[in-house]
Amino acid sequence: MTTTLDAFEPPDRLLLGPGPSAVHPRVLRAMSAPLVGHLDPAFVALMEEVKGLLRTVFATENELTIPVSGTGSAGMEACLLNLLEPGDAFVVGVNGVFGTRMAEVAERAGAVVHRVEAPWGRIVEPEQIAAALANAERPKLVAVVHAETSTGAWQPIPEITELAHRHGALMLIDCVTSLGGAPVEVDAWGVDAAYSGTQKCLSCPPGLAPVTFGPRALAAMKARTTKVRSWYLDVSLLAQYWGEERVYHHTAPITMNYALREALRLVVEEGLPARFARHRRNAEALAAGLAPLGLSLVAQQGHRLPMLNAVGVPEGIDEARVRGRLLAEYGIEIGAGLGPMKGRVWRIGLMGESSRREHVLTLLAALEDVLAGEGRSVTRGQAVAAAQAAS
Ligand SMILES: Cc1ncc(COP(=O)(O)O)c(C=O)c1O
Numbered sequence: 001m002t003t004t005l006d007a008f009e010p011p012d013r014l015l016l017g018p019g020p021s022a023v024h025p026r027v028l029r030a031m032s033a034p035l036v037g038h039l040d041p042a043f044v045a046l047m048e049e050v051k052g053l054l055r056t057v058f059a060t061e062n063e064l065t066i067p068v069s070g071t072g073s074a075g076m077e078a079c080l081l082n083l084l085e086p087g088d089a090f091v092v093g094v095n096g097v098f099g100t101r102m103a104e105v106a107e108r109a110g111a112v113v114h115r116v117e118a119p120w121g122r123i124v125e126p127e128q129i130a131a132a133l134a135n136a137e138r139p140k141l142v143a144v145v146h147a148e149t150s151t152g153a154w155q156p157i158p159e160i161t162e163l164a165h166r167h168g169a170l171m172l173i174d175c176v177t178s179l180g181g182a183p184v185e186v187d188a189w190g191v192d193a194a195y196s197g198t199q200k201c202l203s204c205p206p207g208l209a210p211v212t213f214g215p216r217a218l219a220a221m222k223a224r225t226t227k228v229r230s231w232y233l234d235v236s237l238l239a240q241y242w243g244e245e246r247v248y249h250h251t252a253p254i255t256m257n258y259a260l261r262e263a264l265r266l267v268v269e270e271g272l273p274a275r276f277a278r279h280r281r282n283a284e285a286l287a288a289g290l291a292p293l294g295l296s297l298v299a300q301q302g303h304r305l306p307m308l309n310a311v312g313v314p315e316g317i318d319e320a321r322v323r324g325r326l327l328a329e330y331g332i333e334i335g336a337g338l339g340p341m342k343g344r345v346w347r348i349g350l351m352g353e354s355s356r357r358e359h360v361l362t363l364l365a366a367l368e369d370v371l372a373g374e375g376r377s378v379t380r381g382q383a384v385a386a387a388q389a390a391s
Pocket of ligand 1: 176
């Protein structure tokens with residue numbers, strides 16, 4: 001028996017969750033271009049352009065700056081598995097889902113993991129990292145999450161990088177959610193390796209993980225005495241495809257690379273400073289609009305991300321029902337809390353193309369309506385007016 005299915009028609013959604021974010025029509029058009037081979041001279045030329053554009057957004061001169069096939073977690077694994085060998089001491093900031101994930105990956109790589117814990121929503125303090133470094137035996141690598149998507153905490157990097165280097169360790173950052181939405185200064189901060197994802201502030205579909213490795217990281221990888229515990233993510237092999245040799249390793253996801261090139265072109269056309277300012281402005285408008293609704297942000301004051309806003313759910317409000325109604329009645333997606341924040345926060349993403357003033361106003365109008373419907377006392381129009389006044 002054969003079953004025929006209709007073509008899939010996705011519903012219209014306004015993506016204001018923790019990712020994926022909205023994708024510009026130019027990126028979608030780029031994805032519908034015909035395929036070429038992954039060693040075609042035209043594709044090779046595109047690869048070089050993508051590497052150059054990635055260097056611009058990472059603010060680095062690092063030659064080895066490439067998109068790894070796979071989502072942000074593939075970037076995480078590529079960095080950790082290539083920089084760590086069994087027995088290496090790894091100091092990692094754990095203040096949310098993604099620091100926890102790094103610790104888990106590093107354990108699988110056989111590293112000795114020193115977790116530096118901070119309450120969810122707060123940053124990891126440099127003094128905590130300093131104490132862990134002092135306790136670790138010959139620390140090899142320090143890592144923190146620049147933009148902790150599970151909580152909205154914005155981690156400062158340079159001081160921790162300096163500490164890592166003082167102890168002879170490399171510095172790795174997770175900038176999956178920050179890249180293209182807030183400054184990520186790989187060279188100026190002295191970061192040795194960083195990974196990201198395409199589906200957040202780069203506004204490209206999920207599927208590639210930009211990574212960059214600096215000279216110290218390359219030297220550490222060259223000095224390895226054991227094989228990388230992943231063939232697919234072995235950076236020395238990937239570098240032979242992305243470098244001059246063009247040696248086949250695996251078939252590059254052609255269409256995703258078209259998409260990333262176009263998404264990065266859009267980033268560069270807007271300009272990084274203008275893009276960062278837009279993300280800040282829209283986050284401020286959102287915060288201003290949430291206040292009259294009696295809603296507030298839960299991440300540590302002074303360390304709140306502009307692209308991921310964790311909003312406390314008021315007492316007596318059913319978190320999941322509000323999210324469900326926003327989706328069903330308005331086609332708006334926002335995110336739920338994870339781990340200890342489950343049921344206690346909504347995560348509102350204003351990432352890349354999703355970070356638009358009109359989206360903030362639309363969401364606030366919908367929230368006013370849904371919260372009123374859930375029995376909360378709301379003066380309609382106030383939230384929208386406050387956000388308009390603030391932007
Ligand atoms: C900070 C951070 N790191 C890593 C990841 C993992 O990325 P992915 O889900 O694309 O594998 C995410 C995804 O949300 C993230 O927000």
